[in-house]
Amino acid sequence: MTSLLLVEDDAVIRTSVGRALERYGYRVSTAADGLGGLEAALAGGHDLLLLDVMLPGLDGISLCRRVRESSQVPILLLSARGDGLDVVAGLEGGADDYVVKPVDLPVLVARIRSLLRRAAVAQPSPASGQAGAVLTFGELSVDTGALEVRRAGRRVELTPTELRLLLEFAAHPGIVLERATLLRTVWDYGWDGDSRVVDLCVQRLRKKIGAGRIETVRGFGYKLTTT
Known part of the structure; x- marks a missing residue:
């Protein structure tokens, strides 16, 4: 229970x-x-x-x-x-x-x-370590099977929400994701939510994976840089 x-x-x-x-x-x-x-x-x-x-x-x-x-x-x-x-x-x-x-x-x-x-x-299945891909963006690596994130080889501890947000960015590298889209795909909001939730989670994520890794596209949203 x-x-x-x-x-x-x-x-x-x-x-x-x-x-x-x-x-x-x-x-x-x-x-x-x-x-x-x-x-x-x-x-x-x-x-x-x-x-x-x-x-x-x-x-x-x-x-x-x-x-x-x-x-x-x-x-x-x-x-x-x-x-x-x-x-x-x-x-x-x-x-x-x-x-x-x-x-x-x-x-x-x-x-x-x-x-x-x-x-x-955010909890990998027993066999997930063999099934997922390892995505690399500069010094950042995201193992989508083991659900592990590393920066310059060192493991980064993320909350489930931070990890889900990073996985969403990693699935769309270089593509601008609007706040409303992230509220639906990450937070499961079926209605217009508070965009501050997105902004502040991005802020926390940046501190952990590198400030320049997630770029703000003013007036639209955010994108994960690939280099």
Whole structure:
């Protein structure tokens, strides 16, 4: 059974969202503050983290950054409407996506399922190491079978979303991919989403694979450079 960790200080929201997710077949653990959430997250055993931004003790953005120091587990932020700066800070800190509060349960479940699909894609099958191609772009190599990324021979650790984004670029080298296209193919948005999610994930990816490897095409989107 898929295990979720919900870190939310509002007891009513924590209980109602937790019970609703259990009805969808998830096993839900909870924490009421940031420090308790950090302890539970670092203990492992969760397939996805749901972090409220405003938490006592340790806020959700700081919690996200602390988790990212040692784990690539998918992270979904729960943010109050209008907290644009918090959303940006959370995505910069390593979150994969966000859902606004009050929580729309069908949207939340859709985002959870999308993140879990990305995490599944990021896990190579036992035979994948022999089936995939190794794509090389300058000092960057992407093994599409083993799902390993190396820069100048050194392995690069990516979150499932970062890896899915890089695989999308690697499948279309030198071709400009629009933000709306990436929202559909990487984030599974069936409607217009927040393009900041794309921009900030590209920003994080650049830091890991080289700032010049993904080029911005102003007014259109991004492309992976091939040399």
